[in-house]
Amino acid sequence: MRIALVSPKGPLYRSRGGVFKKSLRYQPLTLTTLAALVPPELNPEFALYDEGTGDVPLDIDADIIGLTVLTGSAPRAYELADEYRRRGRTVVLGGPHVTLVPEEAQRHADAICVGYAEESWPQLLRDHAAGCLKPRYEQGADFALVNLPFARRELLDKRYYLTQAVFEATRACAHKCEFCVSPTAWGRKQFQKPIEHVVEDIKRVGRRRILFIDLNLISDVAYARALFAALIPLKVRWFGLSTSLIGRDPALMDLMAQSGCTGLLIGFESISSSGLGTIDKKFNDPALYAELIRDLHKRGITIQGCFVFGNDEDTLDTFDATAEFVIKTRIDLPRFAILTPFPATPLYKRLQAEGRITTRDWELYDGQHVVFRPRHMTAAQLLAGHERAWKEVYRWGPILSRMRHAGSQVPLSLAANIGYRFYAHHLHTHYTCDFPQVADQGERLCVSP
Numbered sequence: 001m002r003i004a005l006v007s008p009k010g011p012l013y014r015s016r017g018g019v020f021k022k023s024l025r026y027q028p029l030t031l032t033t034l035a036a037l038v039p040p041e042l043n044p045e046f047a048l049y050d051e052g053t054g055d056v057p058l059d060i061d062a063d064i065i066g067l068t069v070l071t072g073s074a075p076r077a078y079e080l081a082d083e084y085r086r087r088g089r090t091v092v093l094g095g096p097h098v099t100l101v102p103e104e105a106q107r108h109a110d111a112i113c114v115g116y117a118e119e120s121w122p123q124l125l126r127d128h129a130a131g132c133l134k135p136r137y138e139q140g141a142d143f144a145l146v147n148l149p150f151a152r153r154e155l156l157d158k159r160y161y162l163t164q165a166v167f168e169a170t171r172a173c174a175h176k177c178e179f180c181v182s183p184t185a186w187g188r189k190q191f192q193k194p195i196e197h198v199v200e201d202i203k204r205v206g207r208r209r210i211l212f213i214d215l216n217l218i219s220d221v222a223y224a225r226a227l228f229a230a231l232i233p234l235k236v237r238w239f240g241l242s243t244s245l246i247g248r249d250p251a252l253m254d255l256m257a258q259s260g261c262t263g264l265l266i267g268f269e270s271i272s273s274s275g276l277g278t279i280d281k282k283f284n285d286p287a288l289y290a291e292l293i294r295d296l297h298k299r300g301i302t303i304q305g306c307f308v309f310g311n312d313e314d315t316l317d318t319f320d321a322t323a324e325f326v327i328k329t330r331i332d333l334p335r336f337a338i339l340t341p342f343p344a345t346p347l348y349k350r351l352q353a354e355g356r357i358t359t360r361d362w363e364l365y366d367g368q369h370v371v372f373r374p375r376h377m378t379a380a381q382l383l384a385g386h387e388r389a390w391k392e393v394y395r396w397g398p399i400l401s402r403m404r405h406a407g408s409q410v411p412l413s414l415a416a417n418i419g420y421r422f423y424a425h426h427l428h429t430h431y432t433c434d435f436p437q438v439a440d441q442g443e444r445l446c447v448s449p
């Protein structure tokens with residue numbers, strides 16, 4: 001069976017005209033995991049296409065074409081899916097957006113996979129081979145991450161990525177932040193791979209610097225402890241994601257450092273407690289942020305700090321105050337996003353009930369556009385303030401100050417900082433400028449500070 005797997009990208013992330021440089025691009029696991037799950041008895045021949053690294057052809061000659069769909073890439077995925085079907089191909093859609101709004105996706109596919117597809121995708125392919133493809137396949141109620149094959153990383157060209165040494169140990173997260181797709185799409189029970197499987201995967205890939213893409217590695221502390229302990233003998237240096245709650249467990253932080261953690265992505269989201277209350281992320285305590293950052297730095301762990309602008313407590317002062325906090329605390333790699341009501345999430349339902357969603361053009365749901373009416377500012381002010389914060393923290397002064405404390409991590413940290421500086425200065429080229437004020441502010445903000 002000839003199987004093509006496609007990862008379409010929204011304009012910001014596309015190789016042609018996008019602003020995401022190789023220094024920021026690691027190899028995702030979606031397509032390579034799906035390839036590994038194909039039953040061998042189908043004699044698969046694969047073609048994998050990541051639109052983040054190259055163009056996706058329209059004349060793909062395959063027995064079945066699978067596309068992965070994020071909300072921001074949905075219009076592009078549907079455009080491709082419709083074209084492939086027009087050309088007589090069988091098209092399957094899956095991924096977070098399909099899981100959030102299956103009925104919509106169904107209109108563009110011969111079949112969809114809702115939820116995690118470790119069991120449903122092989123079944124779908126067997127049905128297709130037998131000529132009895134069903135329109136919809138679902139993640140089973142007893143879904144578990146067991147008896148897994150290893151991702152077929154070699155099917156994507158490694159030259160296009162900063163690293164291929166990308167792993168996942170768990171899926172989903174126990175928290176319920178209002179804006180996050182994870183609890184809505186996959187529930188709050190964390191799925192966990194057997195630790196021996198994760199260790200074996202890391203050994204097979206054989207790299208010393210590795211990256212975990214798990215949404216929250218410390219969601220289940222007992223599992224986290226066991227995983228970190230198992231990493232110690234591997235002598236790897238790893239980067240992963242955690243919540244700020246790591247700061248309240250010094251023993252786990254020590255174990256994490258001992259296991260080789262050299263970088264953590266943390267969703268700080270806001271420097272205001274009341275702002276965090278409006279997005280149901282009250283477990284974050286801004287009063288403890290500076291101490292957490294110091295504690296991690298002391299242990300040699302750098303921080304990719306993520307903030308989101310646009311909650312109902314944010315005002316025009318929030319942007320500068322947040323940028324100032326980021327610079328002062330020397331968060332190593334700051335990232336800002338605009339609050340985005342992904343469909344079916346509690347945030348989406350609330351804003352919809354309040355009549356505040358201004359567009360359902362999913363292409364703009366990429367975390368860098370304003371798709372709702374903010375409470376204390378205009379959409380244009382939110383967009384412009386967000387862009388200003390990016391540019392402020394990626395001035396050369398703050399970058400150099402961060403580098404002075406980056407120790408042995410300078411080469412990687414510098415490359416990523418320069419990548420994000422480029423991103424900060426090119427973001428505006430992707431604004432559709434629906435708001436006239438933004439065009440004006442955009443001009444002003446284009447001038448290098």
Ligand code: B12
Pocket residue numbers: 007008009010011013028029030033034052065066067068069070071072073092093094095096097100113115116117118121168180181182213214215337342365366367368
């Ligand atoms: C790598 C990654 C990216 C990469 C590339 C993603 C891609 N596939 O193109 C980049 C950096 C481009 C990216 C960008 C963004 N991302 Co992202 N990303 C991830 C991340 C960390 C890992 C994806 C991965 O490899 N997962 C492992 C694989 C095995 O799981 P999976 O992709 O879910 O696939 C399984 C199922 O979903 C299903 N499946 C998926 N696709 C298909 C296709 C078919 C045919 C079938 C049958 C099944 C199937 O089968 C797989 C096995 O079960 C996930 C979080 C996570 N840990 O999953 C977030 C995630 C996908 N991203 C998310 C978000 C919010 C974003 C951004 C908005 C971030 C931002 N604020 O800027 C942007 C938006 C980009 C856009 N234009 O839409 C959300 C999803 C949002 C949504 N509603 O679509 C996630 C889930 C994170 C979260 N916190 O909730 N991201």
Ligand code: SF4
Pocket residue numbers: 173174175176177180181182183215216243267
């Ligand atoms: S802690 Fe992170 S992954 Fe978990 S629900 Fe909140 S935003 Fe989502």
